[in-house]
Amino acid sequence: MTRGGRNQQTVLSALQKAERPMTAYQILETVRDAGISAPLTVYRALERLQQDGQVHRLESLNAYLPCCQSHGCAPHQGRDAPVFVICERCGMAEEIVDAAVGNALRQLSETRGFRVAAVSIEVKGLCASCKNAAG
Numbered sequence: 001m002t003r004g005g006r007n008q009q010t011v012l013s014a015l016q017k018a019e020r021p022m023t024a025y026q027i028l029e030t031v032r033d034a035g036i037s038a039p040l041t042v043y044r045a046l047e048r049l050q051q052d053g054q055v056h057r058l059e060s061l062n063a064y065l066p067c068c069q070s071h072g073c074a075p076h077q078g079r080d081a082p083v084f085v086i087c088e089r090c091g092m093a094e095e096i097v098d099a100a101v102g103n104a105l106r107q108l109s110e111t112r113g114f115r116v117a118a119v120s121i122e123v124k125g126l127c128a129s130c131k132n133a134a135g
């Protein structure tokens with residue numbers, strides 16, 4: 001495996017072990033023990049992982065989480081739109097893939113003459129356990 005490949009693997013497994021999306025800085029803190037100490041190394045690895053579809057970036061949090069594919073769900077199809085549900089209390093985030101959502105948003109945009117390049121949806125709220133705790 002190339003050095004870059006090893007770095008990607010290190011960053012990906014750090015994200016997989018975390019139970020929350022992590023910022024690049026938090027990832028850097030986690031991978032120091034594995035010998036990665038430069039922020040640029042982390043950014044490069046994240047960029048490649050995003051290109052390969054193994055990691056997603058949550059725009060609103062500027063944080064990263066592993067694609068659900070990396071825990072065994074089917075690869076995204078071309079028109080899928082991942083939906084991220086983000087808990088505002090505990091910070092957990094989960095990816096839901098639903099082709100119907102992606103198609104509906106594309107159609108809506110296309111009726112305005114807009115050509116869609118990418119769809120990403122972030123939904124804020126309370127996760128099931130925080131909702132139960134809140135009563």
Ligand SMILES: [Zn+2]
Pocket residue numbers: 056066067068069076082095
């Ligand atoms: Zn995904």
Ligand SMILES: [Zn+2]
Pocket residue numbers: 087088089090091092126127128129130131
């Ligand atoms: Zn929560």
